[in-house]
Amino acid sequence: MATLENRSRFRVTVRNREDLTREFPFNAPARVASHMAELRAQGFKPAVTQLEDTILVRVRQKGRAPQTFTLPSVETAEKLIRKIEEERGRGLYVDYARSHKVTVAQLMVRYLKEKVPKLKSADMLTYKLEAMLMDSGPHGKALVEEFKDWQKAHGRRVHPGSFQMRTTYGSLEWLHKPLPEVTTDDLNDFIEERLQDSEPATVDREVDIFSALFTFILDVWKYRKRLPNPSFQ
Structure with missing residues (x-):
């Protein structure tokens, strides 16, 4: 079984005000909400989006240690998951988590x-x-x-x-x-x-x-x- 989790940064923007753009870690939703509240109090209309450049992939297989690694896009992650599923169908096991630690x-x-x-x-x-x-x-x-x-x-x-x-x-x-x-x-x-x-x-x-x-x-x-x-x- 493979799952995806978006761990990319949150980006808060205000239309026509690039100087007000700020980014926050994926695990700081409270800071995002606080910043947006501050902007609204100043009369702005902020918008928040989450980027898609840090995708956490978890791969679990019975009898094998779980694999966890990150990829730079959802598309790349989904392609790799399809590849893993195809390899499993042929009885293969490749430790992609380890390979993502070496350059x-x-x-x-x-x-x-x-x-x-x-x-x-x-x-x-x-x-x-x-x-x-x-x-x-x-x-x-x-x-x-x-x-x-x-x-x-x-x-x-x-x-x-x-x-x-x-x-x-x-x-x-x-x-x-x-x-x-x-x-x-x-x-x-x-x-x-x-x-x-x-x-x-x-x-x-x-x-x-x-x-x-x-x-x-x-x-x-x-x-x-x-x-x-x-x-x-």
């Missing part, structure tokens, strides 16, 4: 630790992946620093990480999305932006890197489902 960037670091050192192009690939993480935002930079600390602790050679003389990667914020929320549009945006200042052959090689990365992620996922207590870590 592509985190799996990229795992790829750097486990797979990349075994490849002939390890140095180049390490440079590329670290640069992508660095350009994905502060979380990516923190992951790179953690990865370098891990390399030192395990006696691995640390790449010097001189990223200044290169073209900065753009459209990589999606690396920090939970894995199930990544879409083809995310990768397409990256490709289109790269084509504006890089040769097609260069972009093709970078797409190949992502292809290999996602193949690794799928292998991790398949292996993980065979474990009694699966974990991405």
Whole structure:
């Protein structure tokens, strides 16, 4: 059985007065009511709506631990529920709650630790992946620093990480999305932006890197489902 609960913010607005717009947590209806009463006392006619950008999904199945996770829209949540129901009809069980706690960037670091050192192009690939993480935002930079600390602790050679003389990667914020929320549009945006200042052959090689990365992620996922207590870590 799967249920949805809207945990998005409440938004109070007044027509033609954007400066009076305020938002409140989903669990603060009393504050919403109080604020609206204050506006009415000032002669305004406020309206309240609840957004739909934080949808809590609860999945219960007999003999299995309940799964709880959030999704960015009702449409996305309903699609996933239909997928879960279809998988159950075939006797499958996938722990979506756990997968929503891991990002592509985190799996990229795992790829750097486990797979990349075994490849002939390890140095180049390490440079590329670290640069992508660095350009994905502060979380990516923190992951790179953690990865370098891990390399030192395990006696691995640390790449010097001189990223200044290169073209900065753009459209990589999606690396920090939970894995199930990544879409083809995310990768397409990256490709289109790269084509504006890089040769097609260069972009093709970078797409190949992502292809290999996602193949690794799928292998991790398949292996993980065979474990009694699966974990991405």
